[in-house]
Amino acid sequence: MSSSAPAPVSDSTDPAAVAVRLRGIGKRFPGVIANDDINIDVRRGTIHAVVGENGAGKSTLMKILYGVQRPDAGTIEINGEVVSLGSPADAIKAGVGMVFQHFMLADNLTVLENVVLGAEKQHGIGGAARREIARISEAYGLDIEPDRLVEDLGVGARQRVEILKVLFRGARVLILDEPTAVLVPQEVDELFDNLRELKSEGLSVIFISHKLDEVLAVADEITVIRRGTTVRTVDPAGTTARQLAELMVGSELPSPSTETSTVTDEVLLSVQHLGLPSPEGRPLLEDITFDIHRGEVLGIAGVEGNGQAELVEAIMGMRSGATGSIVLADKDLSGLSTRERRESGVGYVPADRQRHGLLLDSPLWENRVLGHQNRPPSARHGLIDKQAARSDTERIIAEYDVRTPGPDVLARALSGGNQQKLIVGREMSGDPILLIAAHPTRGVDVGAQAAIWTHIKNARRRGLAVLLISADLDELIGLSDRIEVILRGRFVATFDPHDLTPPRLGSAMTGAGEDA
Amino acid sequence: MRRSNKLAALFTAGILSLAATSCGSDDSGGTASDDASGGSGASSDIKVGMAYDVGGRGDQSFNDSAAAGLDQAIEEFGMTSDEAEAEDGEAESAREERLRTFAEAGYDPVIAVGFAYAPALTKVSAEYPDVHFAIIDDSSIEAENVAGLVFAEEQGSFLVGAAAALKSESGQIGFVGGVETPLIQKFEAGYAAGAEAVNPDIQIDSTYLTQVPDFSGFGDPAKGKTAAQGMFDGGADIVYHAAGGSGGGVFEAASEAGALAIGVDSDQFETADPSVQDVIMTSMLKNVDVAVLEYLTEVDGGTFPSGTTTYDLAVDGVGYSTSGGQVDDIADQLDEFKQQIIDGEITVPTTP
Amino acid sequence: MNTVTPTRATRTDPRLVTLVLRLGAPALALVAAFAITSLVLVLAGDPVGEVWSTILSVPETRNLANIINNATVLYLSGVAVAIGFRMNLFNIGVDGQYRTAAFVAAVVAGEAWLPGFLNTLLALMAAMAVGAAWAGIAGVLRATRGVSEVISTIMLNFISISVVAYLLRKAAVAEPGSNSLNTKEVPEGSRIPNLSIGDGPSTEVYGFVVIAALVGLAYWFMLNRTRFGFDLRATGQSSTAAIASGISVKKMTISAMLISGAVAGLVGMPILFGSSFTYGSTFQPGLGFAGIAIALLGRNHPIGIALGALLFAFLDEQSNPLQILVGVSPDIVNITQGVIVLTVVVSYELVRRYGVRLEQHAVARALAAEPAGRRDTSEKEVSA
Structure with missing residues (x-):
């Protein structure tokens, strides 16, 4: 691999214009090489994207650059000076700041309090700090009011608070780890505007992602990492997402593709006039009515926060107060508990797999039991059948290509994609007739994404009804037989995915296409 | 997360209490x-x-x-x-x-x-x-x-009860017991009997700070102060405590209310904080x-x-203290009661 | 990546690794506690060597009996707390639960409505029912009203002290010359016979130690083998995942508090039926709080709790010789106990993190060892 490493493109660049130069960075853990001969130049005033599959070594690299881990080999230069980053404090001193994928904000504090927390020495905690926040917010168009409570802010605004925190501490190089994973398309556009603002002010942004369209849209340079080493740095102009992805996986790339229809006349799930009142007035769900047939995938499109999560939870029986009827294969689910619904043939891949889908500190076989405590092979006569559960977990590991040494490994130790494959395998193992998949490929690498798409297609072919919620419009259009758009708790439009483009669907999601 | 916060709180409390006891x-x-x-x-x-x-x-x-x-x-x-x-x-x-x-x-x-x-x-x-x-x-x-x-705690308590009744101007006195046990009830019974021997119409307020098995009533001045304050506010002008370490609070309350208090076990006039010394009229001595x-x-x-x-009184196992001289004027009457008890003319009850 | 050869990727049995880590944590903690306590002793100017030689002296048979007896009581308390812990419920109220239960059981047993061991059985059932009911109040409040069980159980502790004190005065029988308040004695035939472990006075251990062991076994079985135990652990680990999997968290909250309370009800029973035969003003208080420390020490594991209880009972037993023979403050024992709990919690967290890292590396290594083959299969699946 090292012999074929391409020459860095920065040979031609003026050294003074390089904000961050990484040379020959290597990091090994016992038995594993996380990084090996990484070479990257980030020019001042640019957005430099780092892309790679999960596990390719991106996060180790960023931890090294942010001082969380020390490299075993190589040098880090910031503004032409070789630095040694022993801790995040060192990194901040050197002007490197990091915005994590999972926000680190205290909900019950105001923006101001969150920003100054831990940086009280910079501008105090009073008027000076407030002025500085206002200045930064103004300068970079972040649109942040210092006295709002963080809990009242949306996801996009929270992310801007995180960026502001980093700028407040004097960062000139910002690392953003998967910043768009939690955002809806409109918010992504806003974020990109902010980033362009930053770079026009001479700041450098390192942007980690595996959403290739976004990377191509915003980055000035893109470095691809595969198996711990830099494969190539490319110019986004003249590079396609497909080429990038092939560089990432080192081979050809799958895509969600529609196959011949397997939809039948037989209605499996019938939801009639589903409503979910909210104590604060406007109902969370209102008069939702739809059928899903045997062998059909119904996609739900919508800007996040318009009732998708509530719809899923109402069908699963996790929300009290839902009205209307839910009938699955002639069985009325309305009055049943979540467990009874699951046992009536519902498989559920939750949106937040770490919080809702897994026991992270339990072994895989116990995660196999979760949600199936009442059914063989997990349990018999009220007792957990460990042997049977373990061997069935091994079956899932093999059939669903979960990459793990065995069923006794803790779920936490697996990568996101493998966790998700385990969940899909588990949910399919109860012989469901309805599969609810909420954002099934969010945050998983390309390989796992393809595998999960295959499993959803297989489920459809086997005659399941599938309810698919996704923010990835290509995924929705590619997999669904029909798409409903949800807006403010109501279905507002229905599309046939065959002649649908993401932009049309996107405008319908914001309400613009309501008449269309 | 939630749990670890609780743990932290628990440990902090634990360490503090350990530190406190070890210093003491x-x-x-x-x-x-x-x-x-x-x-x-x-x-x-x-x-x-x-x-x-x-x-x-x-x-x-x-x-x-x-x-x-x-x-x-x-x-x-x-x-x-x-x-x-x-x-x-x-x-x-x-x-x-x-x-x-x-x-x-x-x-x-x-x-x-x-x-x-x-x-x-x-x-x-x-x-x-x-x-x-x-x-x-x-x-x-x-x-x-x-x-x-x-x-014979009841005998000593009888004498300080009599002293309280003789000194009281409002005709209302109080008793604060540390923990309600038969032992402390003996103090209360003797105190009440002594007061009533002087003034049959006297009003006696009694309270106990805690109940068994909670023995904190012997070591909680704040509780003692609250209890005594209530009595002083209600019109009592002398309060007798049989509450160990909680008695300090009773003295404080008496000092703030401009009233009097009676100590217990040892001559508390000698051991109490000088700022509250003058409110200690006398102490019931239990000469362990x-x-x-x-x-x-x-x-x-x-x-x-x-x-x-x-x-008992006969062997000076119990008695009352005279430090501070506040009961000197009624010493004759008290000694008369003492003699009557020793002679068996008065039998002091042991339960209230 | 080219340096990792498949042959080097040895596969250690993850369960073996877990076992080593599990044993390593308490060992690390004890060594740290030993060092810190020694430091405290040096700072206090106490004779370090003498203190340790006294603490670590081999106990005599009667001391051994005391240790086992106290450990039995502490064990039950630890298990009661651990049941709550497993579900992330902080049952601080074991103290009030066991005292209320012990009082009721003492009254029931003292009245002797039934003959012999039927009387014992009835009293034990009453104790468990009272403990469960007392804890159940907190469970219902938590499930229906969202009241933190920490607050409600602390308040219930206070209430139980007052209620029991009030009732004890009603139920107590007077004994001439004594300043204690006690309930009627449990009749001879209803006492649980003690087991002798040696000659001489006080070398008997509570017969209840057998029942305590059975409770531990039942706890283990419930937790690891039953669906209910699985639901309990799942809810404790992640209530969100539990809800999504169909577990009714409300039901689990109430059930867990009821079971925790029922076990708490048994805490005072070895004392009642094995040595005091009556509930009185000197009935041992504070066992519920000791149980919290012991459950932490034992990591909520039935064997771990037993070891923790034995360790605490052992240290308690050394308190008197330390005072009388060495002349140091008994607080040294308290400090040691506190330090042990702290170091155990810290070292377990360290070891846990280390274990997770180790495992993540194991996973990465296992994957790195066979990248080519796996990739091919996945590719085939995709294109199929």
Whole structure:
């Protein structure tokens, strides 16, 4: 691999214009090489994207650059000076700041309090700090009011608070780890505007992602990492997402593709006039009515926060107060508990797999039991059948290509994609007739994404009804037989995915296409 | 996350309390044995084992009074001693084991301070028939090698009750008990009887700070202050406390209300904070030190007493203090009552 | 990546690794506790060597009996707390639960409505029912009203002290010359016989130690083998995942508190039926709080709790010799206990993190060892 490493493109660049130069960075853990001969130049005033599959070594690299881990080999230069980053404090001193994928904000504090927390020495905690926040917010168009409570802010605004925190501490190089994973398309556009603002002010942004369209849209340079080493740095102009992805996986790339229809006349799930009142007035769900047939995938499109999560939870029986009827294969689910619904043939891949889908500190076989405590092979006569559960977990590991040494490994130790494959395998193992998949490929690498798409297609072919919620419009259009758009708790439009483009669907999601 | 916060809180509390207790009684173990070799010229090969109740030496109350008697005996007879104290929340077997450890190590006699030792001593005294034991505030053990040292608290309380009634201008007085046990009820009963002997119409407010098994009423000045404040606000002008360490709060309340208070066990005029000294009209004396010293005097003389000895007014086992001179004007009347009790003309009740 | 050869990727049995880590944590903690306590002793000017030689002296048979007896009581308390812990419920109220239960059981047994061991059985059932009911109040409040069980159980502790004190005065029988308040004694025939482990006085251990062991076994079985135990652990680990999997968290909250309370009800029973035979003003308080420390020490594991209880009972037993023979404050024992709990919690967290890292590396290594083959299969699946 090292012999074929391409020459860095920065040979031609003026050294003074390089904000961050990484040379020959290597990091090994016992038995594993996380990084090996990484070479990257980030020019001042640019957005430099780092892309790679999960596990390719991106996060180790960023931890090294942010001082969380020390490299075993190589040098880090910031503004032409070789630095040694022993801790995040060192990194901040050197002007490197990091915005994590999972926000680190205290909900019950105001923006101001969150920003100054831990940086009280910079501008105090009073008027000076407030002025500085206002200045930064103004300068970079972040649109942040210092006295709002963080809990009242949306996801996009929270992310801007995180960026502001980093700028407040004097960062000139910002690392953003998967910043768009939690955002809806409109918010992504806003974020990109902010980033362009930053770079026009001479700041450098390192942007980690595996959403290739976004990377191509915003980055000035893109470095691809595969198996711990830099494969190539490319110019986004003249590079396609497909080429990038092939560089990432080192081979050809799958895509969600529609196959011949397997939809039948037989209605499996019938939801009639589903409503979910909210104590604060406007109902969370209102008069939702739809059928899903045997062998059909119904996609739900919508800007996040318009009732998708509530719809899923109402069908699963996790929300009290839902009205209307839910009938699955002639069985009325309305009055049943979540467990009874699951046992009536519902498989559920939750949106937040770490919080809702897994026991992270339990072994895989116990995660196999979760949600199936009442059914063989997990349990018999009220007792957990460990042997049977373990061997069935091994079956899932093999059939669903979960990459793990065995069923006794803790779920936490697996990568996101493998966790998700385990969940899909588990949910399919109860012989469901309805599969609810909420954002099934969010945050998983390309390989796992393809595998999960295959499993959803297989489920459809086997005659399941599938309810698919996704923010990835290509995924929705590619997999669904029909798409409903949800807006403010109501279905507002229905599309046939065959002649649908993401932009049309996107405008319908914001309400613009309501008449269309 | 939620749980770890709770844990943190728990540990913080735990560490603080550990730190507090360790500071308070750090020296309690060492002192006695060091004193022993000092002392006077007299010498004796008698080794006294002293098992205190919770609080131990330095509690400014009951245990300290017993310690004073022991110290005096060491001074006079040249005995040696070692000490151990009970801990809050310990198992019954820990009390037994304390007595046993003394007995095994050759201590004779072994003095158990406090009625809480009664069940343990019943057992251990039978196991070691050759070792002699004494127990303070209990007379329920019938064994050849056990001496019960009990006090007529009701008699002393009678006198301070009479003093309160004589001094009260409002005709309303109060009683604050630490923990509602039969022992403390004796104080209340005597106090009420004495007050009523002077003024049959007197109004007596009584309260107890805590109920068994919560013994914190003997060590919580804040509770004592609140209780006494309520009585002063309600019109009482003298409050008697039998509440150990909580009594400090009673004195404070009296000081703030411009009223009077009566101390207990020892002459609290001498030991109380100078700022509240002038509110301590008198104290009911329960001379545990006298009892311990007398017991050890007999032991030094070669005899080990057994059976129950009651320390009452007749032997000055109980009484009242005159420091500060606030009861000098009624001393004649009080001594008259005292004589009547000694003569048996007045029988003081032991239950309220 | 080219340096990792498949042959080097040895596969250690993850369960073996887990076992080593599990044993390593308490060992690390004890060594740290030993060092810290020694430091405290040096700072306090106490004789370090003498203190340790006394603490670590081989106990005599009667001391051994005391240790086992106290450990039995502490064990039950630890298990009661651990049941709550497993579900992330902080049952601080074991103290009030066991005292209320012990009082009721003492009254029931003292009244002797039934003959012999039927009387014992009835009293034990009453104790468990009272403990469960007392804890159940907190469970219902938590499930229906969202009241933190920490607050409600602390309040219930206070209430139980007052209620029991009030009832004790009603139920107590007076004994001449004694200053204690006690309920009627349990009749001879209803006492649980003690088991002798040696000669001499006080070398008997509670017969209840057998029942405590059975409770531990039942706890283990419930937790690891039953669906209910699985639901309990799942809810404790992640209530969100539990809800999504169909577990009714409300039901689990109430059930867990009821079971925790029922076990708490048994805490005072070894004492009642094995040594005191009565509930009185000197009935041992504070066992519920000791149980919290012991459950932490034992990591909520039935064997771990037993070891923790034995360790605490052992240290308690050394308190008297330390005072009398060495002349140091008994607080040294308390400090040691506190330090042990702290170091155990810290070292377990360290070891847990280390274990997770180790495992993540194991996973990465296992994958790195066979990248080519796996990739091919996945590719085939995709194109199929």
